[in-house]
Amino acid sequence: DTEVTQTPKHLVMGMTNKKSLKCEQHMGHRAMYWYKQKAKKPPELMFVYSYEKLSINESVPSRFSPECPNSSLLNLHLHALQPEDSALYLCASSQGLATHNEQFFGPGTRLTVL
């Protein structure tokens, strides 16, 4: 199984809502990532978890809160978002953090903030 799954596929939320994005992989990978992608732009790294510990936070605003409950799951909690946060949110995983580890992406959650 070489699949990374993400739920929901689409999410519409107001600026006062709280919602969560979920990501799951069953490849035994120990590194998991959140990326944000705007239209016609490359993915931008947000967070990296390694062995369930936060390894990289790319100065992401606190209205985005990641969580890694176990080695297979990664969540992104959203609160008080702004319309400019509307984007495709991608989860990825790799065997580890070594630079030779290939990253595999999920299909993404398309988020619209009203």
Add this chain to the structure above:
Amino acid sequence: QKEVEQDPGPLSVPEGAIVSLNCTYSNSAFQYFMWYRQYSRKGPELLMYTYSSGNKEDGRFTAQVDKSSKYISLFIRDSQPSDSATYLCAMSAKIYNQGGKLIFGQGTELSVKP
């Protein structure tokens, strides 16, 4: 100057053509080079992965890395309409101590016309 430069296109070719996609980069520490294919509204799919300089072939796809020129290429032979997508180059280097950080090009939008 961006670390990785990639012509965004769009690039339009007839079915059966040979397609050449390219990226240049400025950081000589990059060692691992990837090509991702991303269909509209989907997550990126890893196509090719190469280490250091050299060629790698997989079916209709050939990836080339020339570290002396800081230039990477992806060739698609006998292009098909199903190859129509955005192609993202990505690379990584050990200077990012925590590892796992991919630097993406802007992506090239390819359209293969029947």
